[in-house]
Amino acid sequence: MIERVSWLWGRALLLSPWALHALLWSNVLGTLYGYEWYRGQLVRTWNEYGEWLVLFVPDSPTASLFFSVTLLYLIRDAKRSNAPPGALAPSGGPLLTWRGVFEGLAVITQVKYGVWAVAIIFWGASQGDRIVWQEWMLVGSHSAMAVEALLYMRYYRFTVLAVAVGAVWTLLNDAIDYTFGVFPYLPQQLYDDLGSVQLLTVSLSAVGIACAFLGVRLAAKNRV
Numbered sequence: 001m002i003e004r005v006s007w008l009w010g011r012a013l014l015l016s017p018w019a020l021h022a023l024l025w026s027n028v029l030g031t032l033y034g035y036e037w038y039r040g041q042l043v044r045t046w047n048e049y050g051e052w053l054v055l056f057v058p059d060s061p062t063a064s065l066f067f068s069v070t071l072l073y074l075i076r077d078a079k080r081s082n083a084p085p086g087a088l089a090p091s092g093g094p095l096l097t098w099r100g101v102f103e104g105l106a107v108i109t110q111v112k113y114g115v116w117a118v119a120i121i122f123w124g125a126s127q128g129d130r131i132v133w134q135e136w137m138l139v140g141s142h143s144a145m146a147v148e149a150l151l152y153m154r155y156y157r158f159t160v161l162a163v164a165v166g167a168v169w170t171l172l173n174d175a176i177d178y179t180f181g182v183f184p185y186l187p188q189q190l191y192d193d194l195g196s197v198q199l200l201t202v203s204l205s206a207v208g209i210a211c212a213f214l215g216v217r218l219a220a221k222n223r224v
Contacts, residue, residue: 014151017078023148024071027064030141034061038184045182056176059184060117063109064145067152069102074155100162107153107215108166112208114146116201124187153215154222163212170205177201 013019035042038058045054094100121135177183178198190197 066106100158103156103158104163104166107212108208110149117142127189129187154218
């Protein structure tokens with residue numbers, strides 16, 4: 001029984017080609033759906049707040065986009081070697097690469113926004129907002145975002161410096177969201193609690209950053 005359970009998060013399953021491709025396509029489709037979900041806010045931001053701010057609006061789909069890029073790197077590794085992807089990852093190498101930055105951003109933002117969306121949905125429901133089928137879909141998909149980030153971070157090649165870059169971007173995103181008012185739309189009941197929502201957001205950024213730093217250590221041990 002223990003062996004069967006451990007297989008679910010082991011290398012043989014997670015780094016198998018079919019699992020990587022299945023996750024890639026599901027995340028790409030989720031990313032496209034997410035950008036469509038944000039279309040109205042993107043148009044409003046472009047017209048009323050400033051064109052440059054649209055980059056900071058679609059938080060969750062951008063997080064899944066980062067994760068999709070990391071999957072492409074793992075798939076490329078598999079094609080370059082007969083060994084499982086990640087198995088031959090070097091213990092040394094540059095301290096900062098685009099791959100490492102994408103991996104750091106993927107862990108930070110997938111954990112952060114995965115938990116954030118679920119928390120906001122149930123927080124709104126606790127104050128009288130109705131949860132319809134779209135929200136239940138978001139609960140499932142965003143929970144999966146956080147889980148997949150935590151499962152795959154031990155197979156990454158990112159460094160502390162790469163995570164630091166991702167941390168700066170994420171905290172900058174928080175500052176811009178709540179300074180310029182381009183944070184994701186909330187249940188109407190929560191706009192009276194905007195200060196608490198902002199605190200939750202920054203706190204989850206810290207959690208995501210901590211998970212990424214932990215991931216660097218786990219990945220380093222996994223390569224030994």
